[in-house]
Amino acid sequence: MSTDAIRKVCIVGASGKLGQYLVRQALDRGYEVVGVCRERSVPKLAAFADRITIVPGPTNDRDVVRKAVAGCDAVLSILVPWGVRQYSSGTAQAVLDFAEPGARLVFSCGWHISMDGEDRYSWRLRTTIRIVTPLARLVRAVDIDDQVEACGRIFASDRRWTVVRGSDLEEGESQGLPVWSRHVGDPVLASNLTRRVDFALFMTEALTDDSLIGQAPAIVGRLSPSARAHAKGAA
Numbered sequence: 001m002s003t004d005a006i007r008k009v010c011i012v013g014a015s016g017k018l019g020q021y022l023v024r025q026a027l028d029r030g031y032e033v034v035g036v037c038r039e040r041s042v043p044k045l046a047a048f049a050d051r052i053t054i055v056p057g058p059t060n061d062r063d064v065v066r067k068a069v070a071g072c073d074a075v076l077s078i079l080v081p082w083g084v085r086q087y088s089s090g091t092a093q094a095v096l097d098f099a100e101p102g103a104r105l106v107f108s109c110g111w112h113i114s115m116d117g118e119d120r121y122s123w124r125l126r127t128t129i130r131i132v133t134p135l136a137r138l139v140r141a142v143d144i145d146d147q148v149e150a151c152g153r154i155f156a157s158d159r160r161w162t163v164v165r166g167s168d169l170e171e172g173e174s175q176g177l178p179v180w181s182r183h184v185g186d187p188v189l190a191s192n193l194t195r196r197v198d199f200a201l202f203m204t205e206a207l208t209d210d211s212l213i214g215q216a217p218a219i220v221g222r223l224s225p226s227a228r229a230h231a232k233g234a235a
């Protein structure tokens with residue numbers, strides 16, 4: 001399927017902050033939208049209720065995902081490491097298994113995911129991950145390793161995927177399409193801050209950017225100091 005043929009998009013995790021930006025941007029582009037979110041979160045999508053189809057249920061429920069992605073040309077998935085019941089890997093696997101052949105698949109995660117082991121992390125990020133991962137698992141709140149597992153499965157698949165790796169996020173008006181690099185540690189990414197709306201923008205734009213297929217871009221705000229310094233250097 002060609003990316004210019006995208007008409008119908010499924011958003012898995014549509015009720016969250018990132019998900020709601022994705023819903024708005026997909027509707028603005030004229031796509032038909034199917035959103036998946038937990039039953040209790042359906043009211044969060046009230047503003048879009050008459051313009052999208054909502055499939056309520058846990059995003060790692062295979063039947064829910066199978067139903068939601070049917071007939072969709074693309075799937076935007078928010079991978080979140082909640083709980084210790086394979087929430088991320090279950091979501092990713094279901095999308096990989098049931099999305100239409102040739103569908104464009106775009107997933108979100110954080111900088112801590114590495115596709116090729118070539119990322120160079122700051123001491124601060126390494127320490128945070130090292131401390132937070134076992135503690136969060138201990139209290140059964142978050143399983144960061146499961147997000148790593150989810151992305152490993154995506155990287156190994158022959159689907160038309162992109163994994164967008166977000167920096168620290170902030171709210172605020174769009175600054176435009178984020179700048180990206182293949183590896184965390186590259187100077188352009190040093191500011192480590194992106195507007196959440198622009199994280200969504202990068203994912204939405206990726207749907208029609210075939211050069212991002214099979215890539216795991218790490219992004220940073222286009223007006224962040226490191227991105228500006230990089231642009232100035234390039235000029």
Ligand SMILES: NC(=O)c1ccc[n+]([C@@H]2O[C@H](COP(=O)([O-])OP(=O)(O)OC[C@H]3O[C@@H](n4cnc5c(N)ncnc54)[C@H](OP(=O)(O)O)[C@@H]3O)[C@@H](O)[C@H]2O)c1
Pocket residue numbers: 013014015016017018019037038040041044078079080082083087108109110111165166167168169196
């Ligand atoms: N936050 C950051 O600083 C940051 C940094 C880098 C990358 N990212 C990435 O950005 C993406 C979005 O993260 P976000 O922090 O901005 O959050 P978000 O967009 O608000 O999304 C959170 C998602 O998690 C779901 N959720 C919350 N509690 C849950 C639970 N107990 N069980 C199951 N699902 C639950 C929410 O669904 P409901 O609406 O049903 O609650 C929502 O879909 C993720 O892929 C994350 O890895 C975030």
